[in-house]
Amino acid sequence: MPLSLTIAIDGPAGAGKGTLARRLADYYHLPHLDTGLTYRALAQMLLAKGWPLGDEPHAVEAARLVDLSNLDRSVLSAHAVGEAASKVAVIPEVRRILVEKQRTFAVQPGGAVLDGRDIGTVVCPDAAVKLYVTASAEVRARRRLAEIEANDGTGDFAAILADINRRDERDMGRADSPLKPAADAHLLDTSQMSIEAAFLAAKAIVDDVLAKKDEA
Template sequence: MTFTIAIDGPAAAGKGTLSRRIAETYGFHHLDTGLTYRATAKALLDANLPLDDEAVAEKVALELDLMGLDRAVLSRHEIGEAASKVAVMPAVRRALVEAQRKFATKQPGTVLDGRDIGTVVCPAAPVKIYVTASAEVRARRRYDEILANGTAADYDAIFDDVKKRDERDMGRADSPLKPAEDAHLLDTTEMSIEAAFKAAKTIIDAALQKN
């Protein structure tokens, strides 16, 4: 029996950093499900295929290898823009959700982070954590991260982008961003990654003892 940890939340709330740390600590497999949409978009771009043909995008999504997704490459802005177009296609979402569910069965356990893990992808996961933070703090984190990478950044533009993404993610008809009813809420607005990790570890350890 595999043990699945579902971590959801809005952009730049810290769920990716937290998920990778949890996976490393427990020796579990980790999947950033957002990268699966980006990888689908990149495959379409690389093959010069249209971004508005659902049948083509579905075929690419069905053939996607979820192992070894390159975060550095897939984080590029133009790939993110393309991903936002394919992510709204129901056929693409169905294909990738199926692939994500298959990934979640890996032994000894898995950590999946995204927008709809606890509500859609793995609703039976024994641990569901919803990581959030204020839009201002999330924009500041993204801004600081870009500066740390040696790139220029505009805080106001990033703040607007964070708010737009929240509206798009929370307002979409298919799998909107929202906490599962039985999810543990983790507000990281005034929390260090260390404090957030300790809080998450307490939740996970309690669930592992019951399992």
């Protein structure tokens, strides 16, 4: 393995990029950052303080306070927090502040694995490996419903699918850092893949990049 390995993983909600990122980070012994949690941490802070999501000065102030070493997934995974995060993430100054924090995480000795919406295009354009993980909206909605039901909750497939389509439109249509694959990203469609199959496919891509680097 090279002295530093940065793996950038992008894709829409529910495609499996987070699970894949954690598996790769564990396998290659690298620190992992779900950059979506940085926006969720900001949104959770705004909600807790009762500050309006659309108020840019408050959002910028909160963004400066986000601590990447204190991101509690169990708290930040709430649906309301995710909805709020996708709204504040469109504020350019908020993105600039959080992207700088994410870049600092990415360049630590040895490298890192980061997943999100604009890692390969904006945060880590020079990453050694870039993956764009996707799946059909219907498959992602079914996965989300199964996750809810596995936690003893209930959900409506049509409502979940509509929510996913709204988030895709918002993420892909925003003017600043829209969700899209980097020109040199490896595309991985997980619609028909198990978690294990997706991991093995991603690992093969990473290992191929590493082998080529060793030969160079």
